[in-house]
Every structure is written in structure tokens, then in C-alpha cells.
Amino acid sequence: MPTRLDINARVDAPIEELFDLMADPETEVDWNPDAIEVRRVDQGAIGPGAEWQGRYKGMGSMQIKLDEYERPHRLAFSINGNRMDMHWTFTFAPDGTATRLAADAELQPKGTMRLMSPLFGPMMRRTFSKRPAQLAAGVAARRSRQPQA
Numbered sequence: 001m002p003t004r005l006d007i008n009a010r011v012d013a014p015i016e017e018l019f020d021l022m023a024d025p026e027t028e029v030d031w032n033p034d035a036i037e038v039r040r041v042d043q044g045a046i047g048p049g050a051e052w053q054g055r056y057k058g059m060g061s062m063q064i065k066l067d068e069y070e071r072p073h074r075l076a077f078s079i080n081g082n083r084m085d086m087h088w089t090f091t092f093a094p095d096g097t098a099t100r101l102a103a104d105a106e107l108q109p110k111g112t113m114r115l116m117s118p119l120f121g122p123m124m125r126r127t128f129s130k131r132p133a134q135l136a137a138g139v140a141a142r143r144s145r146q147p148q149a
Contacts, residue, residue, distance in 0.1 A: 005105040011132045013139040015092050015099045019072035021138050022090060025052045025064050031138025034058065034127075059083055084109045101135075103128065 011018055021027050023046050028035035038054035052064040059081055068076035072092055079086040085108040093100040 003107040003109075005103070005107070005128075007103045007105075007128045009101050009103075009128065009132045010095055011099045011101050011139075012097075012136040013099055014097060015094045016072045017139045017143065018099045018101070018135060019075070019092050021135065021142055023066070023069060023071070023075055025054060025077075027138060027142065028054065030141050031134045033134070038064070082110065101132070 013021075021031070025038045026040060028038050034057045036055040036057060038052050041051050041053050042049075044050070046066065047069045048066055050066040050069075054062045054064055056062060060083060062079050062081040065078045065080075066075070067078055067087075068074055068089070074089070074091050076087070076089040079088065087106045089104045091102045091104075093102075
């Protein structure tokens with residue numbers, strides 16, 4: 001049985017910049033401490049159907065596919081790996097100079113990971129509680145690397 005999560009957070013970053021950061025999983029290595037490596041495996045603009053390959057601490061290799069892309073309000077990803085399949089949907093709403101981020105996830109553990117299934121909800125909520133600061137830092141890092149006009 002899948003584990004479902006609904007998490008809401010306020011991220012101290014403008015909506016467009018946060019959306020662009022999260023729409024490109026290659027940026028995860030800048031803000032997600034569990035991301036070891038993420039690379040694009042296809043070409044073209046980021047949008048529905050774009051695919052990445054990632055390696056994550058505790059999860060191993062994961063295939064990531066962008067299912068929905070409605071800039072700057074909604075993203076959805078399907079993520080498949082040997083240990084777990086996940087579907088994440090993110091919705092973004094402006095909140096002054098910050099962004100309200102809602103995350104809806106369905107986690108489907110595989111193999112021996114199913115034994116840990118009751119722990120996923122609390123573990124993911126604890127992990128996600130750190131994400132607003134990590135995402136804001138990722139946006140700031142990305143902004144500092146962009147050429148000044």
C-alpha cells in the first residue's frame with residue numbers, strides 16, 4: 001500500500017525562481033543533501049516528458065520524468081527506482097516576496113523497503129521540514145551564478 005504525504009511550506013524565494021529551480025532536477029545537487037548526482041538524459045526544453053537519471057543517498061539510482069509543467073504554478077514528477085517508486089506534485093503560490101509550496105506525494109516502496117513503509121511518512125515530514133531553507137539557499141546560489149545584466 002502506498003504512503004501518501006501532503007506537506008505545505010513557505011519558502012523565502014520568489015515563485016518564478018523557486019519553480020525554475022525545482023523544475024530542473026539537475027539543480028538538486030545544489031540544495032538537496034541526499035542528491036549525489038542528477039543528469040539530464042534527453043535534450044530539449046524542460047517540459048512534460050523531460051527525463052533525468054539521479055543517484056541519491058539511501059535510494060540509489062532513480063529515473064525521473066517530468067509529467068506536468070505549468071509555470072510557475074504546478075509541477076509533477078514520476079520517479080522510479082529499485083527501492084521505491086514515487087509520484088510528487090508541487091503547487092506554488094505567491095506569498096509576498098516568498099512562495100507557498102504544497103507537496104503531494106505517493107510513495108510505493110519495493111522489496112525490503114516495504115518493511116520500512118510505516119516510517120516513511122514521519123521520515124519524509126522531518127526531511128521536508130528542512131527543505132524551505134535548503135530551497136531558498138538553492139535559489140540564492142543559482143541567482144549568484146547568473147550573469148549580471
